[in-house]
Amino acid sequence: xxxxxxxxxxxxxxxxxxxxxxxxxxxMRDLIAEAPNAIAAERSRIxxxxxxxxxxxxxxxxxxxxxxxxxxxxLVTFNSLVVLKDLGLDPASQxxxxxxxxxxxxxxxxxxxxxxxxxxxxxxCINGRILGIGSYFKEPNDALAKQLLSEQLEDGxxxxxxxxxxxxxxxxxxxxxxxxxxxxxxxxxxxxxxRKSAAVTKARNRAEDYLLERRMFRSLRTxxxxxxxxxxxxxxxxxxxxxxxxxxxxxxxxxxxxxxxxEAIETVIARRHQNGRWPLNLLHAEDIPLKMETGVGRASRWxxxxxxxxxxWYNNSKG
Numbered sequence: 435x436x437x438x439x440x441x442x443x444x445x446x447x448x449x450x451x452x453x454x455x456x457x458x459x460x461x462m463r464d465l466i467a468e469a470p471n472a473i474a475a476e477r478s479r480i481x482x483x484x485x486x487x488x489x490x491x492x493x494x495x496x497x498x499x500x501x502x503x504x505x506x507x508x509l510v511t512f513n514s515l516v517v518l519k520d521l522g523l524d525p526a527s528q529x530x531x532x533x534x535x536x537x538x539x540x541x542x543x544x545x546x547x548x549x550x551x552x553x554x555x556x557x558x559c560i561n562g563r564i565l566g567i568g569s570y571f572k573e574p575n576d577a578l579a580k581q582l583l584s585e586q587l588e589d590g591x592x593x594x595x596x597x598x599x600x601x602x603x604x605x606x607x608x609x610x611x612x613x614x615x616x617x618x619x620x621x622x623x624x625x626x627x628x629r630k631s632a633a634v635t636k637a638r639n640r641a642e643d644y645l646l647e648r649r650m651f652r653s654l655r656t657x658x659x660x661x662x663x664x665x666x667x668x669x670x671x672x673x674x675x676x677x678x679x680x681x682x683x684x685x686x687x688x689x690x691x692x693x694x695x696x697e698a699i700e701t702v703i704a705r706r707h708q709n710g711r712w713p714l715n716l717l718h719a720e721d722i723p724l725k726m727e728t729g730v731g732r733a734s735r736w737x738x739x740x741x742x743x744x745x746x747w748y749n750n751s752k753g
Contacts, residue, residue: 442466442742446710450735454726455479456486456521457735464743477522481529485726486521489514490529492723497536499723506545511537512560514722515567517670525571534571554578558585559594559610559673562617569620569627579624582617583637590644592617611651611660611675614641615683622687642689650680650698665701666715669727669736674718677701682740685747699748702741712737 442450442465450461459476462468480486493499493514500510515537523530541551552568553575554561565578585592591609618641621634648654651664659665667678677698684691691699706712714727714734727734 442746443710446738446742449711450739453735454484454486456484457739459522460739460743464739465746474524477524478527480521480523481527485724486518486523487529489518489521489722489724490523490533493533493536495536497540501723506543507555508541508543508551510721510723511541511551512563513670513672513720514724515571516563516672517722517724519567519570520670530571538572554581557594557613558582558592559613559616562592562613562620563673565617565620566623569623569629574624574627574629576629579621579629579634582621583633586637586640590614590640592641609644611645611664611680612673614644615675615680616673617641618683618687622683638687642684642687645680645684646692646694649694650677651701652697663716665705667705667712667734667737667741668714668716668718669734669740670718670720670722672718672720678737678740678744681744681748685744691748691751695748699745702744705737706741707733709733712741 447461447466450465451458455476459473459480462473462476481490489499494501498504498508498511499514500508504510518530518533525531525534538550538552542548543551543555546555549555552564552572554564561578561582565575565582568575568578582592587593587607587609589607589609591611591614593608593610594613618638621638625631625634625638648660651659651661653660663674664676667676668674671679681695681698681702684695702712705715711733713732714730714737716730717727727736
């Protein structure tokens with residue numbers, strides 16, 4: 435498959451660059467290979483301008499984002515932290531350090547014996563992302579990483595049901611794409627924070643093969659599409675898996691694409707509108723105190739950025 439027709443065109447790049455610093459710095463890094471100092475300068479603006487600054491400003495002095503409506507699981511806070519990481523807020527910035535110090539010092543899971551927030555809780559779909567948040571903004575949590583490695587299932591992935599303690603609901607032996615992608619992203623952040631090891635790399639490789647053996651969205655047993663919603667793309671993704679998120683992880687992890695991603699790549703191409711942009715196919719129900727994207731069905735800068743860099747990754751591997 436030759437994808438030269440899907441290389442970013444000047445009009446597409448101009449449209450992407452005419453946006454928020456969180457979009458611009460990733461375009462500069464992933465699509466036009468700007469100089470590192472220019473990329474860093476643009477990235478630094480996330481803390482003081484646009485979406486990143488708006489989301490940071492909504493954190494309370496207690497470290498939370500959800501206000502009086504925040505539930506005991508701190509889900510609005512949790513989702514806000516995940517989005518700040520996705521935006522690429524520089525963890526070395528003063529604003530990021532202030533933000534994560536509040537989280538680290540003041541937030542606990544009250545229902546989990548007041549366990550500090552960055553130490554995680556019981557579910558791998560949550561803990562994978564907390565591991566990523568801590569590794570990115572603060573420091574890697576070795577105990578949490580060890581816990582996740584111990585919960586990897588025989589088929590190579592993870593499932594939140596694996597840790598549910600209920601006499602009426604036995605532990606699952608089958609992995610979930612949703613949980614697996616959350617843990618994979620967290621383990622990658624953990625490794626990049628200086629914790630690379632043979633055990634973590636082996637666990638990631640097994641989980642990557644779990645996705646690849648299923649062609650990123652098909653049942654290994656029947657070959658059928660597991661969930662057609664995975665063929666529709668959104669941002670933020672929160673805990674939800676989709677084909678674009680899976681491919682973007684492989685790109686970020688430096689995996690060399692092979693024939694097992696071909697159909698997934700074709701799915702990404704098929705989602706492109708005639709104007710060369712990718713639409714927002716859906717929005718998930720999870721909430722954060724910030725609106726970033728356009729309406730469903732309209733052109734999405736996040737989806738266009740991610741689709742173009744995935745196609746760039748795939749095309750360059752063939753050259």
